[in-house]
Each structure stands twice: as structure tokens, then as C-alpha cells.
Amino acid sequence: MKAYWQLTLAQLRIFIRNKQVLFWTLAFPIFLMVVLGFTLGKGGGISVTVGVVDADKSPQSHELLSLLKKNKALSFEAKNTKEQAISSLKQGDLQIVLQIPKGYEERIKQKGAGSPFALPVYYDETNLTVSQVGQQLVNNAIDTISKKQTKYKPSVVIQPEGIESLHLSYIDFLVPGIVAMMILNNNMNGVAGQIASWRERGILRRMQGTMLKAHTFIAAQITARLVLNGLQALIVLGVARMVFGVAIRGSWLSVIAFVILGTLAFMAIGFIIAGIAKTPESAAPIAGFLSFPMLFLGGVFFPIKDMPDFLQPIIKLLPISHLSTALRETMNVGVSFASLGMEALILAGWLIIAFVIASITFKWE
Amino acid sequence: MKQAESMITVDSLVKRYGNFTAVNGVTFQVQKGEVFGLLGPNGAGKTTTLEMLVGLRKPEEGTAFIGSFNIRKELQKVKEVIGVQLQSTTLFELLTVEEILQMYGSFYPKHLPIAELIDDMILTEKRKSRIKSLSGGQKQRLAIALALVHDPWVIFLDEPTTGLDPQARRTLWDIVLKLKKRGKTIVLTTHYMDEAHVLCDRIAIMDRGELIALDTPETLVRNLHAASAISFSVSSEVDLNEWAKVEGVTKADCKEKEVVLYSDDLQLTLTSLIQTASERQIALEDLQTRTATLEDVFIHMTGRSLREE
Numbered sequence: 001m002k003a004y005w006q007l008t009l010a011q012l013r014i015f016i017r018n019k020q021v022l023f024w025t026l027a028f029p030i031f032l033m034v035v036l037g038f039t040l041g042k043g044g045g046i047s048v049t050v051g052v053v054d055a056d057k058s059p060q061s062h063e064l065l066s067l068l069k070k071n072k073a074l075s076f077e078a079k080n081t082k083e084q085a086i087s088s089l090k091q092g093d094l095q096i097v098l099q100i101p102k103g104y105e106e107r108i109k110q111k112g113a114g115s116p117f118a119l120p121v122y123y124d125e126t127n128l129t130v131s132q133v134g135q136q137l138v139n140n141a142i143d144t145i146s147k148k149q150t151k152y153k154p155s156v157v158i159q160p161e162g163i164e165s166l167h168l169s170y171i172d173f174l175v176p177g178i179v180a181m182m183i184l185n186n187n188m189n190g191v192a193g194q195i196a197s198w199r200e201r202g203i204l205r206r207m208q209g210t211m212l213k214a215h216t217f218i219a220a221q222i223t224a225r226l227v228l229n230g231l232q233a234l235i236v237l238g239v240a241r242m243v244f245g246v247a248i249r250g251s252w253l254s255v256i257a258f259v260i261l262g263t264l265a266f267m268a269i270g271f272i273i274a275g276i277a278k279t280p281e282s283a284a285p286i287a288g289f290l291s292f293p294m295l296f297l298g299g300v301f302f303p304i305k306d307m308p309d310f311l312q313p314i315i316k317l318l319p320i321s322h323l324s325t326a327l328r329e330t331m332n333v334g335v336s337f338a339s340l341g342m343e344a345l346i347l348a349g350w351l352i353i354a355f356v357i358a359s360i361t362f363k364w365e
Numbered sequence: 366m367k368q369a370e371s372m373i374t375v376d377s378l379v380k381r382y383g384n385f386t387a388v389n390g391v392t393f394q395v396q397k398g399e400v401f402g403l404l405g406p407n408g409a410g411k412t413t414t415l416e417m418l419v420g421l422r423k424p425e426e427g428t429a430f431i432g433s434f435n436i437r438k439e440l441q442k443v444k445e446v447i448g449v450q451l452q453s454t455t456l457f458e459l460l461t462v463e464e465i466l467q468m469y470g471s472f473y474p475k476h477l478p479i480a481e482l483i484d485d486m487i488l489t490e491k492r493k494s495r496i497k498s499l500s501g502g503q504k505q506r507l508a509i510a511l512a513l514v515h516d517p518w519v520i521f522l523d524e525p526t527t528g529l530d531p532q533a534r535r536t537l538w539d540i541v542l543k544l545k546k547r548g549k550t551i552v553l554t555t556h557y558m559d560e561a562h563v564l565c566d567r568i569a570i571m572d573r574g575e576l577i578a579l580d581t582p583e584t585l586v587r588n589l590h591a592a593s594a595i596s597f598s599v600s601s602e603v604d605l606n607e608w609a610k611v612e613g614v615t616k617a618d619c620k621e622k623e624v625v626l627y628s629d630d631l632q633l634t635l636t637s638l639i640q641t642a643s644e645r646q647i648a649l650e651d652l653q654t655r656t657a658t659l660e661d662v663f664i665h666m667t668g669r670s671l672r673e674e
């Protein structure tokens with residue numbers, strides 16, 4: 001335990017004293033964010049138009065619609081028939097179609113009897129990000145209604161004000177991506193480079209001559225890097241907030257949880273690279289070879305949906321895609337941790353597999 | 366069987382790298398409280414032997430005991446009682462002397478008071494300096510301090526004085542002798558004969574992975590059967606046998622144009638040498654005589670000088 005604290009402390013001291021690395025690992029993401037934010041940030045906001053087909057035309061359905069309309073991020077277009085609405089959806093005029101079927105009011109009045117009432121929502125699969133944002137907004141409103149109907153405590157009700165201010169621009173999209181990129185770079189590339197060079201210089205070998213255990217060493221590395229990454233992510237988020245007013249809509253805990261998950265997963269991959277690389281000189285190119293495509297494909301700068309179809313299956317396997325998606329959904333839309341279970345699971349899967357491989361391939365020399 | 370007093374027992378250790386045998390069946394014992402020197406030319410297998418004893422390389426054959434602990438089976442216990450300074454190590458350069466000692470101390474169940482250790486190693490003024498800024502000698506003393514931090518029984522030093530100026534070497538000698546006085550067992554490798562002579566109780570000479578001699582420095586020199594050495598160089602190569610025929614010569618060595626003759630009767634040999642040289646019209650250059658040393662023992666046994674240029 002003493003060794004663990006001492007090593008963690010030593011690693012943090014090394015981070016802090018390595019002024020240049022400290023500066024550039026922070027300066028680069030902030031620089032990127034500021035440049036891209038000012039050049040691309042203002043235009044190209046996401047607007048969501050919802051087509052509504054109200055077949056019920058009851059007071060209840062009107063209430064639902066009025067609640068939805070409070071949300072300034074959404075604009076509405078009433079459509080008479082479902083077919084009409086769907087064809088507009090296909091042409092891209094609408095992003096989402098919400099159908100309120102006949103009998104909606106009656107079902108609502110039965111108050112939770114039987115299975116919950118399902119409202120059909122149609123969306124454009126080729127434009128996932130926008131339609132997901134839209135769906136989330138619609139869901140929130142519907143949540144509000146259903147909770148009111150079943151007499152939930154009001155404290156659980158999602159505040160519509162939070163949703164009202166949602167006007168997403170590129171910078172909102174970018175900031176979570178930058179945080180994901182930072183986690184990727186600092187951990188995968190950082191660990192690979194550092195461990196490989198420590199090994200080359202015999203630093204690890206000297207420690208192997210002591211009673212220190214490998215797992216203590218690795219645990220201390222992880223702790224120190226988690227602290228450092230957490231702080232760096234905070235600084236970037238702080239700058240984003242002050243300069244561009246980018247806020248976190250979801251829970252901070254959820255953001256922190258994904259920062260931790262991402263850090264662990266990429267660090268484990270970094271340990272593998274350090275194990276494979278024969279020299280520190282080869283560690284950097286290997287890490288670069290892996291991180292470069294991830295940055296472009298994994299939704300850091302460009303939406304994943306803009307990537308070619310044939311790459312989609314690969315992209316869906318990349319840890320960075322899930323980290324950037326999870327951070328984005330939490331920060332931009334305020335999606336809860338529970339509904340990002342898939343992302344968390346895949347990252348955890350990467351983490352576990354990578355750690356198993358890393359602990360097998362880890363060498364002191 | 367191990368002797369009661371022996372602190373290190375090495376039993377036919379073998380280390381191979383592919384087809385190459387770096388250490389070929391080395392056997393020796395080191396007594397408690399002894400300073401034991403491993404000498405040998407570059408690539409003789411000194412570092413390899415030492416690193417097998419401290420658990421950093423796995424021997425292919427043979428085994429060794431430190432105290433009663435088997436280096437193959439009880440490595441963790443071995444590590445608790447040994448301290449190592451490796452031939453090539455760097456440390457975390459951004460930490461200070463005090464911090465790194467504190468850190469290494471934490472790797473063991475108990476450690477010496479850090480401040481005292483720093484004073485002992487004459488690093489008091491550098492306590493708060495970063496390792497990056499230390500001189501070669503200071504770094505070396507720090508490396509030894511790290512080896513001592515948990516107060517081990519046995520200390521392994523791999524070329525502790527290589528690359529240091531004479532002053533710094535002497536400082537290190539004092540440290541080693543002080544450790545010996547405290548009853549520590551020390552195994553060290555060196556390329557310096559004077560150092561081996563001053564520090565070591567016994568010396569093992571290694572060459573090409575094998576132990577070729579093991580004794581006290583005095584006995585090794587005595588066994589050379591030559592009190593004096595006569596060295597000179599010649600302008601063209603002469604057959605070694607010619608030199609052996611010179612009167613009084615017990616041994617003759619030559620490496621290209623450098624010749625060393627050993628003799629118990631310096632005057633006789635010198636007279637005979639001059640005669641031979643003028644008869645055959647050989648010009649002797651840089652003619653020198655001196656008392657034979659460990660260096661001569663070494664050159665004679667290995668046919669190589671310790672530090673090959």
C-alpha cells in the first residue's frame with residue numbers, strides 16, 4: 001500500500017515537473033477547440049422538425065402537443081396522414097414523425113393499467129444524430145406526461161427549461177469529441193511511449209530488482225493518470241464553458257464515469273502497445289497508426305453517420321466511437337447513464353480484454 | 366553442502382542466449398562479511414552472472430543460494446535481503462534524491478532512515494536536487510544508496526566506479542570499505558585492478574563465461590611466479606618463443622608489437638634481453654620495468670587487457 005501511494009505520488013510529480021508535456025497535452029486540445037470552434041462553431045446548428053399526425057384529436061393529445069411545443073429546439077408541422085408525413089421524412093423535410101393514434105386519450109385515462117402505451121415515432125435512419133436528439137426531446141416530453149398521469153413525485157419530472165435552451169452548434173458537437181480525443185492521446189499514446197521508454201532506459205528493470213510487484217506498479221500508473229486526465233478534462237470543459245458557453249446538460253457523474261472508463265480502456269491498450277513495441281521509437285508510430293484512424297472515424301471531429309457505410313461495422317467496434325458518443329449524448333442532450341448502457345458495456349469490454357492481454361504481455365524489460 | 370558461514374553459494378550457473386553461452390557453469394562461494402570481486406574482460410559474463418544472482422535473468426542450468434534462499438524458488442525473499450546497483454540504469458530524472466529514496470524504501474517492508482542514508486552517501490547537499498542535475502559520481506552514490514535503502518545483507522555492485530574520476534572513485538572505495546566494516550557481504554565487478562586489490566578479499570577472474578581463477582589478490586600475484594615485469598615494444602613482430610628463450614624469463618606475453626616478459630631475476634633477464642636484442646638488431650622501444658601486479662595476472666591468464674580499446 002505504501003509502495004502504491006509512493007509510486008502514484010512519484011508519477012504525479014513527474015507529470016507536473018514535465019512542464020513541456022503538461023503544456024502540450026493541454027494546449028493542443030484547447031487550441032484545436034478554439035480554432036475549430038471559432039471557424040466552424042457558429043453555423044450549422046441542428047434543427048429538428050417534427051411532423052405530427054394527430055389522429056386522436058382529444059384534450060389529452062392536445063396537452064401532449066402543447067408540452068412538446070414549449071420546447072424551442074423543436075419545430076412542428078402538422079400532417080394529416082401518416083403517409084404524407086413519412087414521405088416528407090424521406091425527403092428530409094422532417095427529421096421525426098410522431099403519430100398519436102386514435103384511442104390515445106382512453107388508454108391514458110386507464111392510468112397505468114396494463115402495458116404502457118406505445119407512441120409510434122418514425123425517424124430517418126441515415127441521419128441518426130439529429131433524429132436521436134429529436135427522439136430524446138420527444139421522449140422527455142412524453143416522460144413528463146406519463147409521470148404526471150401516474151402521479152409520480154414532481155421531483156422526478158424532467159425540467160422542460162433544460163431542454164428549451166438546446167440549440168446545438170458545431171462547438172457543442174466538438175467539445176465532447178475533443179475530450180474523447182484527449183483521453184485517447186494521453187492514455188493510449190502516453191502510456192505506450194512512457195512505458196516503452198522507461199523499459200528501454202532500464203528504469204523498470206531496476207524496480208524489478210526490488211520487492212515491488214507488477215500489479216502495484218500498474219495500479220499506481222492508473223491512479224495517477226486518472227487524476228491527471230480528470231483534471232485535464234475539467235480544464236478543457238471549463239474553457240469550453242467560458243469561451244463558448246458549452247454546458248453539460250446531463251449529469252456530471254455520468255461524464256466523470258465515462259472519462260474514467262475511457263481512460264482505463266485506452267490505458268490498457270497503451271500497455272499492450274508498450275508490450276508489443278520493441279523500442280520506444282516504434283511505440284509512437286504504432287500508437288499513431290492506431291489513433292489516427294480512430295480520431296477520424298470515431299466521431300471526434302465528424303459525426304459517425306457521415307462515415308461511409310462499409311466502414312460502419314468497424315466503427316461500431318472502436319472504443320473511441322462509444323466514448324465520443326457517450327460523452328456527446330451526456331453533454332449535449334443530457335441522456336442518463338442508464339440509457340448509455342450499451343456504450344458503457346462496450347467500453348468495459350474493451351477495458352477487460354485489453355487488461356487481460358496487457359497483463360500477459362507486460363514485461364519489465 | 367553449504368558451509369555454515371557462506372552467504373552466497375553459486376552452483377554451476379549456466380546462461381545461454383540462443384546458441385551463445387554467456388555463462389558456462391560458474392561455481393563459487395562468498396563468505397559472510399567478505400568483499401568479493403568479479404574481474405574479467407568485456408563480455409566475460411560478469412554482469413550476466415550477477416544479474417542471475419539478483420533474479421533479473423533466469424539461469425538455464427544450476428542454481429544459487431543467498432543465505433538459505435534459493436534464487437529460483439524464493440526470489441521474493443532473496444530480494445528482501447539483497448541490494449543491487451546495476452551497470453546500466455537510469456532513474457526517474459525528474460524526482461529528487463530524497464523522493465526517489467523514499468519511493469524505493471516503500472517497496473520493502475522496512476527501510477533505513479532516509480536522512481541518515483543520504484548523509485552516509487555524502488549527498489546531504491543534493492538532498493533536494495533533481496536526479497537530472499547530479500554529477501556522475503553523485504548519481505553512482507545515489508544508485509548505491511538505493512541498493513542500501515532496506516538495509517540488505519548482501520550488496521551487488523556492478524562496475525560502481527566505471528567512468529568516475531580518481532577522486533570520485535576513492536570516495537566510493539571509502540563507502541565500500543565502510544559497508545564492509547558494518548559486516549555487509551559485497552559482490553562487485555570492476556575493470557580496475559588497483560581497485561580490486563584495495564577492496565576485495567577474494568577475486569574471481571572470469572573469461573568467456575568461465576571462472577579461470579579464484580583467490581586472494583596476493584596469492585594470485587604470487588602464483589604468477591614472477592616478481593617483475595619488463596615491457597617494451599618492437600617495430601616488427603617477433604616470434605614469442607624467441608622472447609621465452611631470454612634468460613630468467615618465466616613467462617612471456619605479446620600482443621602485436623607490445624611485449625611483456627616476467628621474471629624473478631630482473632637483472633639477469635634485462636642483461637640477457639639487451640644482448641638478444643642487439644644480436645638480432647631489434648630496436649626496443651619504451652622499455653620499462655615494474656613490479657608485477659594483478660593486471661599482469663589478468664593479462665597473462667586471459668591474454669587480453671582488461672579494458673579493450
Ligand SMILES: Nc1ncnc2c1ncn2[C@@H]1O[C@H](COP(=O)(O)OP(=O)(O)OP(=O)(O)O)[C@@H](O)[C@H]1O
Pocket residue numbers: 382387405406407408409410411412413414452
Ligand atoms: N540479452 C542478451 N542477449 C544476447 N547476448 C547477451 C545478452 N546480454 C549479454 N549478452 C552477451 O553475453 C556476454 C556476456 O555479457 P555480460 O554483460 O555479462 O559481460 P560483462 O562481463 O558484464 O562485460 P562488461 O565488462 O562489458 O560489462 C556478452 O558477449 C554479451 O554480448
Ligand SMILES: [Mg+2]
Pocket residue numbers: 411412413452523
Ligand atoms: Mg558488465
